[in-house]
Amino acid sequence: MSTSDIEPAPRPRRRDAQERHDRLIVAAQREFAARGVDASLEKIARDADVAIGTLYRHFPTRLDLLLAALEPRLREFSEGSKKALEIDDPWQGFVSYLENLFRVQAGDRGFNDFLSRRFPGSADTERIHDQMCRQIDDVLTRAQEAGEARADITLADIVNLIWSNGRMIDATSTTAPNAWRRQLHLMLDAYRAQRAHPIPEPPMTEQQLYDAMVRLSTAG
Amino acid sequence: MSTSDIEPAPRPRRRDAQERHDRLIVAAQREFAARGVDASLEKIARDADVAIGTLYRHFPTRLDLLLAALEPRLREFSEGSKKALEIDDPWQGFVSYLENLFRVQAGDRGFNDFLSRRFPGSADTERIHDQMCRQIDDVLTRAQEAGEARADITLADIVNLIWSNGRMIDATSTTAPNAWRRQLHLMLDAYRAQRAHPIPEPPMTEQQLYDAMVRLSTAG
DNA sequence: CCTCAAGTTGAGGTACCCCTCCGGATATTT
DNA sequence: AAATATCCGGAGGGGTACCTCAACTTGAGG
Numbered sequence: 001m002s003t004s005d006i007e008p009a010p011r012p013r014r015r016d017a018q019e020r021h022d023r024l025i026v027a028a029q030r031e032f033a034a035r036g037v038d039a040s041l042e043k044i045a046r047d048a049d050v051a052i053g054t055l056y057r058h059f060p061t062r063l064d065l066l067l068a069a070l071e072p073r074l075r076e077f078s079e080g081s082k083k084a085l086e087i088d089d090p091w092q093g094f095v096s097y098l099e100n101l102f103r104v105q106a107g108d109r110g111f112n113d114f115l116s117r118r119f120p121g122s123a124d125t126e127r128i129h130d131q132m133c134r135q136i137d138d139v140l141t142r143a144q145e146a147g148e149a150r151a152d153i154t155l156a157d158i159v160n161l162i163w164s165n166g167r168m169i170d171a172t173s174t175t176a177p178n179a180w181r182r183q184l185h186l187m188l189d190a191y192r193a194q195r196a197h198p199i200p201e202p203p204m205t206e207q208q209l210y211d212a213m214v215r216l217s218t219a220g
Numbered sequence: 221m222s223t224s225d226i227e228p229a230p231r232p233r234r235r236d237a238q239e240r241h242d243r244l245i246v247a248a249q250r251e252f253a254a255r256g257v258d259a260s261l262e263k264i265a266r267d268a269d270v271a272i273g274t275l276y277r278h279f280p281t282r283l284d285l286l287l288a289a290l291e292p293r294l295r296e297f298s299e300g301s302k303k304a305l306e307i308d309d310p311w312q313g314f315v316s317y318l319e320n321l322f323r324v325q326a327g328d329r330g331f332n333d334f335l336s337r338r339f340p341g342s343a344d345t346e347r348i349h350d351q352m353c354r355q356i357d358d359v360l361t362r363a364q365e366a367g368e369a370r371a372d373i374t375l376a377d378i379v380n381l382i383w384s385n386g387r388m389i390d391a392t393s394t395t396a397p398n399a400w401r402r403q404l405h406l407m408l409d410a411y412r413a414q415r416a417h418p419i420p421e422p423p424m425t426e427q428q429l430y431d432a433m434v435r436l437s438t439a440g
Numbered sequence: 441c442c443t444c445a446a447g448t449t450g451a452g453g454t455a456c457c458c459c460t461c462c463g464g465a466t467a468t469t470t
Numbered sequence: 471a472a473a474t475a476t477c478c479g480g481a482g483g484g485g486t487a488c489c490t491c492a493a494c495t496t497g498a499g500g
Binding site for chain 1: 336373380384386387388402415417433
């Protein structure tokens with residue numbers, strides 16, 4: 001192993017290639033945002049005024065393109081999360097975290113889909129999902145320990161909430177783009193600790209949750 | 221207009237035709253239940269061991285076949301609804317109505333899809349949907365007038381709940397087939413009158429609701 | 441200006457799906 | 471047994487999408 005093997009002279013990308021790369025991302029952002037993760041790659045290529053072969057050269061898999069397109073959303077989400085995590089009041093932190101998540105989710109069907117599917121085999125996406133789960137677990141636990149959130153709910157319940165929100169957004173994004181906020185706050189009432197009623201069903205296990213998300217990626 | 225115009229000698233269906241008709245319905249039930257309203261008609265024909273042309277002869281449109289396949293579900297739902305509507309206690313009636321609805325919804329993806337889409341132009345389906353909306357409105361109003369359900373929710377909120385449930389079912393039907401009950405009862409806590417918090421968003425109007433459902437049938 | 445690695449193109453293979461049409465098969469009636 | 475309305479099969483036209491690859495083009499270093 002010589003040093004030249006480790007650093008194989010990475011000549012910079014050609015300018016025209018860079019341009020096409022950028023155009024592809026722009027088109028992909030528009031298309032994924034409007035039609036979700038299953039948007040047509042051929043249409044994205046057409047919109048970007050680029051041949052389909054070029055799309056595949058730059059982004060060998062759909063997931064590669066999706067992640068490139070979603071990058072700003074992930075950043076936006078991440079910044080909002082950070083703010084929410086810094087809030088002192090446990091209940092407010094919990095609420096802010098979810099409001100931020102739902103807001104970003106409502107603005108991008110690609111992100112929306114991305115949230116409720118797991119892509120086994122992609123370390124990148126698994127990492128993102130795992131981090132989100134950890135954060136949700138944190139804000140939830142903190143709200144529970146403060147006695148603000150009911151003690152009998154778990155991460156799985158919040159994930160269900162995210163799925164539900166996703167469906168609402170699919171239905172209402174063009175006709176009632178803020179409808180999700182109402183649903184969220186109705187739900188939050190149920191999550192407050194006082195006056196909680198018993199629930200006739202245990203929460204999903206982590207395994208069930210994971211399987212369900214994987215299923216959303218595969219099942220037609 | 222002679223009587224012969226009104227009664228144009230309706231010779232009964234041929235026996236072989238009846239058989240194929242029945243096989244098609246069986247296959248359609250299986251397929252719609254498993255894959256939802258957008259199941260492949262060609263696969264249904266293959267499963268029924270019938271040529272695609274024959275399928276179209278018996279059921280000129282997808283909706284014709286869907287309604288025929290869904291008939292037992294609709295009946296099952298209707299019977300459960302009737303029982304719920306007879307319950308004296310307003311809150312229990314409300315809960316029972318939703319539990320019945322969600323249970324049927326959880327058992328059939330075709331019915332699940334059917335619930336959250338409207339098919340403008342089909343008097344049949346519009347009637348079914350309208351009747352359901354009226355019933356929901358009834359049980360809800362009764363629970364509200366009894367002071368059991370919070371006064372600031374509307375039909376649209378329940379429909380959102382149905383959509384949400386639909387998403388949960390898509391995700392969990394194979395991995396946690398009873399998960400919907402938990403989500404429902406969590407939600408019901410939010411719907412109880414006592415200790416309701418203000419919601420930062422008005423309910424959807426009827427028009428918004430209708431548009432959203434129509435959109436689910438068309439938008440990809 | 442020349443060279444050539446890097447990049448591009450788009451036809452073409454595969455696989456679905458929807459829906460129509462008409463020659464041929466068949467159950468039923470007479 | 472013949473007549474015939476009814477019914478059936480399935481090829482075929484039209485569409486969309488995924489992905490590959492061989493032939494061509496071009497930017498950039500020398």
